[in-house]
Amino acid sequence: MKKHPAKRTRHLVLVLGDQLDRHSAAFDGFDPAADAVWMAEVPEESTHVWSHKARITMFLSAMRHFRDALKKEGLTVHYRLLDHPENRGSLSGELTRTLKQLKPKRLISAVPGAWRVQRALKKTAQAMHTQIDIRPDRHFLASSEAFSQYAAQRKQLRMEFFYRQVRKKTGILMAGDKPAGGKWNFDAENRQGFGKEGPGSVPAPRSFPPNSLTREVMAAVEKRFPDHPGSLKRFDWPITPKQARLALDDFIDHRLHRFGPYQDAMWTGEPYLYHSRLSAAMNLKLLDPREVVAAVEKAYHTGQAPLNSVEGFIRQIIGWREYVRGVYWFFMPDYLNRNTLGAARPLPRFYWTGETDMNCLRQAIGQTLEYGLCHHIQRLMVTGLFALLLGVKPQEVHAWYLAVYVDAVEWIELPNTLGMSQFADGGVMASKPYAASGKYIQRMSNYCVDCPYEPGQSTGEKACPFTTLYWDFLMRHESLLRKNPRMQLQLRNLNRLSPEERRRLKGQADRVKAFATNSENP
Numbered sequence: 001m002k003k004h005p006a007k008r009t010r011h012l013v014l015v016l017g018d019q020l021d022r023h024s025a026a027f028d029g030f031d032p033a034a035d036a037v038w039m040a041e042v043p044e045e046s047t048h049v050w051s052h053k054a055r056i057t058m059f060l061s062a063m064r065h066f067r068d069a070l071k072k073e074g075l076t077v078h079y080r081l082l083d084h085p086e087n088r089g090s091l092s093g094e095l096t097r098t099l100k101q102l103k104p105k106r107l108i109s110a111v112p113g114a115w116r117v118q119r120a121l122k123k124t125a126q127a128m129h130t131q132i133d134i135r136p137d138r139h140f141l142a143s144s145e146a147f148s149q150y151a152a153q154r155k156q157l158r159m160e161f162f163y164r165q166v167r168k169k170t171g172i173l174m175a176g177d178k179p180a181g182g183k184w185n186f187d188a189e190n191r192q193g194f195g196k197e198g199p200g201s202v203p204a205p206r207s208f209p210p211n212s213l214t215r216e217v218m219a220a221v222e223k224r225f226p227d228h229p230g231s232l233k234r235f236d237w238p239i240t241p242k243q244a245r246l247a248l249d250d251f252i253d254h255r256l257h258r259f260g261p262y263q264d265a266m267w268t269g270e271p272y273l274y275h276s277r278l279s280a281a282m283n284l285k286l287l288d289p290r291e292v293v294a295a296v297e298k299a300y301h302t303g304q305a306p307l308n309s310v311e312g313f314i315r316q317i318i319g320w321r322e323y324v325r326g327v328y329w330f331f332m333p334d335y336l337n338r339n340t341l342g343a344a345r346p347l348p349r350f351y352w353t354g355e356t357d358m359n360c361l362r363q364a365i366g367q368t369l370e371y372g373l374c375h376h377i378q379r380l381m382v383t384g385l386f387a388l389l390l391g392v393k394p395q396e397v398h399a400w401y402l403a404v405y406v407d408a409v410e411w412i413e414l415p416n417t418l419g420m421s422q423f424a425d426g427g428v429m430a431s432k433p434y435a436a437s438g439k440y441i442q443r444m445s446n447y448c449v450d451c452p453y454e455p456g457q458s459t460g461e462k463a464c465p466f467t468t469l470y471w472d473f474l475m476r477h478e479s480l481l482r483k484n485p486r487m488q489l490q491l492r493n494l495n496r497l498s499p500e501e502r503r504r505l506k507g508q509a510d511r512v513k514a515f516a517t518n519s520e521n522p
């Protein structure tokens with residue numbers, strides 16, 4: 001009997017771990033009779049940076065749930081498991097194998113979340129003489145092209161103006177052509193600390209305990225990556241679109257109303273406070289930002305949440321989140337190598353263990369390892385600030401941030417780390433370095449209460465290493481910072497120091513740097 005060759009796949013739709021969106025442009029025109037989906041769990045994506053176990057689990061579990069949903073719909077899915085004995089280890093290796101086997105006429109993908117991955121896909125397709133169609137990612141409100149046009153018209157980029165433009169264009173939180181409530185920004189009412197009394201009882205966010213599929217992934221991750229950082233004990237993230245919507249509802253019902261005033265506050269033992277915990281769900285595309293913003297705006301119109309909280313939250317999504325993506329694609333790939341301040345120290349070893357007697361760092365890093373999440377100010381003004389003041393090489397700081405958070409994807413992580421937190425892009429993301437002394441941390445948290453150091457002291461036995469390094473940072477970069485009008489107040493304070501005070505500060509800072517670099521306590 002004559003054998004009929006298997007029907008050739010027409011289009012192979014590539015679905016990467018951060019593209020779990022059935023409404024993605026990659027699925028436009030998908031014909032289940034002719035097309036198939038390709039997904040692969042490859043160790044390289046977990047070892048490219050030394051990923052937290054919770055980050056790996058988050059991606060793999062969400063991918064397996066997405067695969068099952070597609071199969072339930074009747075789609076053909078070619079899926080490579082992490083522990084398959086023939087797993088080639090990298091996206092290129094796995095894709096090459098599939099291309100040899102299926103010989104599809106065309107590959108289709110949405111824009112990946114990292115420049116490195118986009119290049120790998122293009123190179124693999126080229127090597128295998130297969131056309132690849134990389135389609136815009138509709139998840140975002142602003143396209144990369146629109147951002148490029150916006151950026152090309154300006155000498156200096158600022159998130160605030162981009163954000164206002166998005167609001168005007170979309171009508172989000174607008175009353176005609178004016179911002180709702182008559183102001184674009186409610187920062188003056190926000191940015192509060194809790195004071196000595198603390199936050200009181202904070203409603204615990206809805207938890208999504210791991211189901212059997214997630215537990216399978218957790219076991220595979222523990223087996224394959226036993227020495228990777230972080231714990232899986234607290235893993236309770238939303239990993240399906242349905243769970244992500246429940247997490248959104250829970251945030252709006254219980255925490256949104258206090259988000260605004262306390263978005264910058266930190267408190268021991270309260271990892272989430274009034275934050276949404278939605279970043280990973282959005283970055284993996286389980287949740288559409290438009291849906292998030294519409295639900296939050298509705299909470300304002302129905303009186304469920306005040307405008308300062310609603311505007312503060314919406315600004316993060318349609319302002320910062322969209323803006324950093326624009327910056328990433330506009331400036332990559334050379335953005336990755338920027339180092340305006342010439343910082344060259346290695347990342348202290350305690351970033352991977354939390355073992356330091358500086359309580360703020362111990363709390364923020366400990367929380368990172370335990371939960372895989374820290375909020376913005378813990379990232380910017382504790383771990384990020386210390387690395388900036390110490391002068392750690394920005395690329396090492398970047399590799400840490402990309403590794404340790406469940407929500408870490410390069411397009412959003414890199415501009416935040418390299419640009420906003422380390423000022424390595426020379427002012428693209430931030431108009432001045434986020435340099436502060438330990439007094440900022442004292443004001444915004446209770447960390448200093450249980451610390452052997454004194455945030456107000458810059459020299460002496462009890463001097464806070466942040467405060468010492470803050471003055472040292474200003475002295476080290478004085479000539480560069482003089483050109484920045486927004487640094488003048490800080491430099492005026494520096495000018496008041498006598499040569500003797502400067503000399504003592506420098507001596508203390510040298511000791512802190514030596515100890516921190518050797519990962520011992522200063």
Ligand code: FAD
Pocket residue numbers: 274275276277278279280282283313316317320321322324374375376377379380384401402405407408409412413414416417420421
């Ligand atoms: P919420 O405080 O509830 O904020 C709501 C949403 O707004 C977030 O889910 C996020 O989507 C968006 N958002 C908030 N801040 C930012 C910001 N600065 N840039 C872009 N979007 C923002 N966020 C990531 O999603 N992935 C990262 O890898 C990442 N790396 C960061 C690295 C550094 C050094 C810093 C300073 C910030 C980083 N952020 C990153 C931004 C921010 O810290 C997280 O989005 C936030 O803490 C996630 O928790 P949440 O969902 O509870 O956020």
Ligand code: SF4
Pocket residue numbers: 358359360361437438439441442447448449451452453454455464465466467
């Ligand atoms: Fe951190 Fe300094 Fe406060 Fe200690 S005293 S918690 S090191 S800011």
